[in-house]
Amino acid sequence: MKKKVNGIALSTSEKVIEIISYIVMGLFALCAILPIMHVVSKSFSSANAVTAGAVIFWPVNIQFETMSYVLRETTFLPALKNTVIVTGLGTLISMVVTITTAYPLSKPGFKGRKVFIMLYIISMVFFGGMIPAYMVVRTLGIIDTYAALILPFFIVHFNMFVVKNYFEGLPESVEESARIDGASDLRILVSIVCPMSKPVLATVAMLYAVNYWNNYFHAMMYTNSTKMQTLQVFIYNTVNNTQTLVERLVIGNYSNVSIDGVIAAVVVLSLIPIVALYPFVQRYMIAGITIGSVKG
Amino acid sequence: MNIVASKKPSTKSLKKFGTYMKDHYLLYIMLLPGLFFLFVYKFLPLYGITIAFKDYSIFAGNNPIDAIAKSEWVGFAHFQRLFRSSAFLKVLANTLIINGYKIIFLFPIPIICAIMLNEIRHRTYKKLAQTAIYVPYFFSWVVVFGIFYSLLGTYGIINNFMASLGIERISFFSDTRVFRGLLVFTEGWKEIGWNTVIYLAAITSIDPTLYEAARVDGASKMRQIWHVTIPGLMPTIVLMLILKVGYILDTGFEQILVFYNSTVYDVADVIQTYVYRMGLGQSDFSLGTALGLFNSVVAFILIVGANAVSKKLLNRSIW
Numbered sequence: 010m011k012k013k014v015n016g017i018a019l020s021t022s023e024k025v026i027e028i029i030s031y032i033v034m035g036l037f038a039l040c041a042i043l044p045i046m047h048v049v050s051k052s053f054s055s056a057n058a059v060t061a062g063a064v065i066f067w068p069v070n071i072q073f074e075t076m077s078y079v080l081r082e083t084t085f086l087p088a089l090k091n092t093v094i095v096t097g098l099g100t101l102i103s104m105v106v107t108i109t110t111a112y113p114l115s116k117p118g119f120k121g122r123k124v125f126i127m128l129y130i131i132s133m134v135f136f137g138g139m140i141p142a143y144m145v146v147r148t149l150g151i152i153d154t155y156a157a158l159i160l161p162f163f164i165v166h167f168n169m170f171v172v173k174n175y176f177e178g179l180p181e182s183v184e185e186s187a188r189i190d191g192a193s194d195l196r197i198l199v200s201i202v203c204p205m206s207k208p209v210l211a212t213v214a215m216l217y218a219v220n221y222w223n224n225y226f227h228a229m230m231y232t233n234s235t236k237m238q239t240l241q242v243f244i245y246n247t248v249n250n251t252q253t254l255v256e257r258l259v260i261g262n263y264s265n266v267s268i269d270g271v272i273a274a275v276v277v278l279s280l281i282p283i284v285a286l287y288p289f290v291q292r293y294m295i296a297g298i299t300i301g302s303v304k305g
Numbered sequence: 306m307n308i309v310a311s312k313k314p315s316t317k318s319l320k321k322f323g324t325y326m327k328d329h330y331l332l333y334i335m336l337l338p339g340l341f342f343l344f345v346y347k348f349l350p351l352y353g354i355t356i357a358f359k360d361y362s363i364f365a366g367n368n369p370i371d372a373i374a375k376s377e378w379v380g381f382a383h384f385q386r387l388f389r390s391s392a393f394l395k396v397l398a399n400t401l402i403i404n405g406y407k408i409i410f411l412f413p414i415p416i417i418c419a420i421m422l423n424e425i426r427h428r429t430y431k432k433l434a435q436t437a438i439y440v441p442y443f444f445s446w447v448v449v450f451g452i453f454y455s456l457l458g459t460y461g462i463i464n465n466f467m468a469s470l471g472i473e474r475i476s477f478f479s480d481t482r483v484f485r486g487l488l489v490f491t492e493g494w495k496e497i498g499w500n501t502v503i504y505l506a507a508i509t510s511i512d513p514t515l516y517e518a519a520r521v522d523g524a525s526k527m528r529q530i531w532h533v534t535i536p537g538l539m540p541t542i543v544l545m546l547i548l549k550v551g552y553i554l555d556t557g558f559e560q561i562l563v564f565y566n567s568t569v570y571d572v573a574d575v576i577q578t579y580v581y582r583m584g585l586g587q588s589d590f591s592l593g594t595a596l597g598l599f600n601s602v603v604a605f606i607l608i609v610g611a612n613a614v615s616k617k618l619l620n621r622s623i624w
Contacts, residue, residue, distance in 0.1 A: 023526040030421035031430065037418060038437035041498060044452050045440070047462060051455060062465040110339035113332040120325050125336060130624055132347035135605050138597030139577065140584040141353025144369040145345060163342040170624060194331040223445030226559050230585065241447045245563065248451050269455060276451040283443050290443065291436060294502075 045280075051273035052076060059267040075270040078263055079278060083271075084235060088243035089279075091155075095239065096221040099159040103217045104210070106164045107172055112198050114169075115176035133166040139230075146231055157231035158239070162220050168213045175209040176202060211293045219290075222283070240279050247275050357383055357595040363588070383595040392579060393596070400575040403485055403561075404553045411493045412549065416542060418497065419504030420534055424526075435505070439498030446563045449495055454478070457487070479568040488564060488573065492557065500545070504538060511537035540619050548623065551611030554604045576600045 046066045051059055055070035063069050079085050113119050114126055142161075151157045179202065187197050203210065225241035232238065238246075247254065251268050258266055283290070326333070352373070359376040366372035387393050418438070425431040441449065457463050457477040464474040477487050511533065519529045549556075558577040565573040576596060584593020612623045 020525065026526050027424050027426070030424040031427075034418065034421055034425060034431075034434040034438075037497070038434045040494070041438050041441055044456055044494075048452055048455050060460075062460060062462065065462065106338045106342065109335035113336050116332065119329070119332060120322055125340075128340075128343060132343055133624060134608050135351075136601050137347070137350025137352075137354055138594055138601055139580055140590055140594045140597055141350035141356060142346065143585060144353050144356070144363075144373070144590075145349045148368040148370040149345070150368075160342075160346055163346065164339050166624075169339070194329055195335070198335075219443055223443075223448075225445060225447050226562060230581075241445050244451055245447045248447075248454050269458070269460075272451055273455055276448055276455070279448060280444070287440070287443075 048273040048276050051270055052277045054270065056265045056267035056270060059270045059273075072265055074263065074265045075267075075274045076278070078261075078266045079271060079274045082257070082261065083247070083275075084238060084243060085240075085275065085278065087236070088238045088240045091237060092222060092240040095155055095158045095224075096218055098155065099162060099221040100214055100217045102159060103162060103164060103168075104214055107169050107213060107217075108198070108203065108210070110164060111169050111172035111176055112194075112202065115173045117177075129166055129169065143230060151231075153232050153234055153237050155237075158221075158224065158228055161227045162217065162224070165217065165220065168216055172206070172209060172213055175206055179205055208293065215290055215293050219283075244275050244279055248272050354594065354598055356591055357598050359591060361591045361594075363590065379591075383591045384599075387592055387595050387599070392574075395571070396574050396576050396579040396596075399573060400554060403488055403573070403575065404556055406485060406489050407492050407557065408546075408549050408553075410489055411497065412546065414493065415497050415500035416504055416538065418501040419508055419538075420530055422501065422505055423508050423534070435502065437498075439502055441495045442499035444495065446495075446560045449491055449560075450563045453487070453491055453494075478564070479566065481569055481572045484565070484569040484572055488557070488560065491564070492560060503545070504541060507538055507541040508534060540621075543618055544615060544621070544623070547611045547615050547618075551608045551623070552604070553607065554600055 043066055047064070050064050050066055050068045052075055053068040053071050053073065054064045055072050056075075058064050058069035114122055114129075116122065146152060146157050146160065149156075151160070183201055183205070184197050187201055192200075223241065224239070225245060228239040228242050229245075232242070251272075254268050254271060258268070258271075349370070353370070355373055356376075358378060358380060359373065360379050360382075361373065361376045363369050363372055365375040422431060422435060425434070444452075455461060459474055459476055468474055475483060477483055515533045515537070516529055519533050524532065554576060558575065561573055561575055561578055562581065565578065577600070580593045580597045580600070583589045583596070608623075615621055615623045
C-alpha cells in the first residue's frame with residue numbers, strides 16, 4: 010500500500026527510523042546481489058585474473074572462452090535438455106492433475122468429499138520414508154527415466170489445497186447458469202472455472218516449475234547414467250570434481266580457462282532462465298502469497 | 306453467495322447418491338490421476354515401512370516390493386541396533402541443533418526487515434530493495450553451493466580478503482567449528498528475502514485506520530510499530546513459528562546433502578542424510594527404514610501438535 014505523507018512534519022525519531030531502514034535494507038539488497046555479480050564476473054574473466062583473485066564484482070580482461078568451453082566441452086547442454094523436458098512435461102502434468110483434483114474437492118455438495126480430503130491430509134502429515142519410496146520407484150522399473158523425476162511432484166498437496174481454496178471462493182452463479190445450459194462438469198471446469206482462476210493457476214504453475222527445475226535430491230537418487238543427468242546434478246558434479254576438470258583443461262590446452270571460472274560459468278548459465286522469467290515470477294509469486302494467506 | 310452455495314447441496318442431497326454419481330461421474334473420473342499418485346507414491350511406501358521390521362534383502366523377490374513379503378520378520382531388532390548406536394544420538398542432536406540455530410538466529414530477521422521496508426517511502430527504492438532481496442529464494446541449493454564455494458573457497462574472495470589483512474584462511478566447508486554457521490548463513494541468504502515478502506504482505510493488509518487513530522492520539526513512529534504493526538503481524542508470526550517448529554525434523558536436508566562432506570559429518574550429519582547414506586549408500590535398507598520411521602512418527606506428532614496449537618491460538622488449521 011502506498012502511504013501518503015500527512016501534513017504533520019516528521020519528528021527526529023521518525024527520520025532516524027527511516028534513514029536506518031534505507032541503509033539496512035540497502036545492505037540486505039547488496040548482500041543478495043553482490044555474490045551473483047561475483048560469479049557472473051568470474052565467468053567472463055581471464056584465467057589469470059580469476060586465479061590471481063583480481064575479480065571482485067566486475068569482469069577483468071573479459072573473455073568468452075570459459076562460457077564456450079562449458080557449452081562445447083562439457084555435458085551442460087544435454088543436462089539442460091533433460092531439465093527442460095522434466096520441467097516442461099512435469100509442470101504440465103502436475104497442473105492437469107492439480108486442477109482436476111482440486112475442482113471436485115472444492116464442490117461443497119460433492120459426495121465423498123470429506124473422505125478424499127482426509128486421504129490427502131493423511132498422506133501430507135505421514136510420510137513412509139525415503140527408502141520405501143525408493144523401493145516403489147525401483148519396482149515400477151522407472152529408475153533412470155524422466156518418469157522417476159516427475160512422479161515425486163506429480164501433485165504437491167500444498168499447491169492442490171491452494172487451488173481448491175481459490176475455486177471455493179469463486180461465485181457459484183456463473184457455473185450455475187452454464188449448468189442450466191447443459192454444460193458438463195468438465196466443460197464448466199475448462200471453459201469457466203480455469204479462465205476465472207488464471208492468477209492462482211499461474212502462481213501454482215510457477216511453484217511447480219521451480220520445484221522441477223531446482224530438484225537435485227530425487228535426480229541424484231532416481232537416476233544414475235550420464236545420459237539422464239539433470240542440470241542440478243551436473244552443477245554439483247562440476248563443483249565437486251575439480252580434479253577431473255583440471256585434467257581436462259590441461260589436456261585440452263585451455264590456458265585461458267580456470268576451474269573457478271568454469272564453476273562460475275556453470276552456475277551463471279543455469280540461472281539464465283530463472284533471471285529471464287523473474288519479472289513474471291515476481292508478479293505471480295506476490296499474488297500467490299496474498300492468495301495463500303487469504304485462506305490457509 | 307454463501308446462501309446460493311449452501312442451497313445447492315441441500316436440493317442435491319434429496320436425490321439419491323446414485324443419481325448424483327450419474328450426474329457428476331466426470332468429477333469422480335477427474336479425481337483418478339491424483340488418487341493413482343496417492344496410492345503409488347504415498348500409500349504403497351507405507352507398506353514399505355515393514356522393511357524396518359524385517360531382514361530385508363532387495364533380491365529376495367521378483368521386485369523390491371515383492372521382496373518385502375519374502376523377507377524374514379525380525380521384530381524390533383533393527384530398532385535396537387539403531388538406538389544402541391552412537392550415530393543415532395549424534396544425528397538426532399545435529400538435526401535439532403542446526404534447525405534450532407536456524408530458528409533462533411534467522412526467524413526474527415524477516416520480521417524486522419518487513420517493518421523497515423514498510424517504512425521506506427521512496428517507492429522505487431523500496432521496490433528495488435524488495436525485488437533484490439528475494440532473488441536467491443529461486444536458486445536451487447546446488448546453485449547456492451556453487452556461489453558460496455566461489456566466495457568462500459580457500460582461494461575465494463573472502464579468504465583472499467582475510468589473507469590480505471593477515472588473518473589465517475578458513476576452510477569453511479571442512480572446518481567443524483564454522484560449518485554449522487555456514488549452514489545457518491546460507492539458509493538466511495536464500496530464505497530471508499522471501500519471508501520478508503510474506504510479512505510485508507501481512508503488513509499491507511493491516512487496517513490503515515488503526516495507524517490513523519494512533520497518529521491522532523499522538524503516537525510516535527516507534528509506538529505505532531509497537532502497538533499497531535506488531536500486533537497486526539502476530540497471527541502471521543505465530544503461524545510461521547508453529548510451522549518452523551512443526552517441521553523441525555524435515556527442513557534443511559537437501560541443503561546439508563549438497564554442502565556437507567565426510568570431514569564435517571560430526572557436526573552436520575542429520576537424520577535424513579544418515580538415512581540416505583545408510584540405506585541407499587551402504588544398502589542397510591532396514592536400518593535406514595527404521596530411522597526413517599522414527600523420523601516420520603516424531604514429525605507426525607510435531608505437525609499434528611503444531612496444528613492443534615494453531616487451531617487453539619489462531620482458530621485456523623495449518624492445512
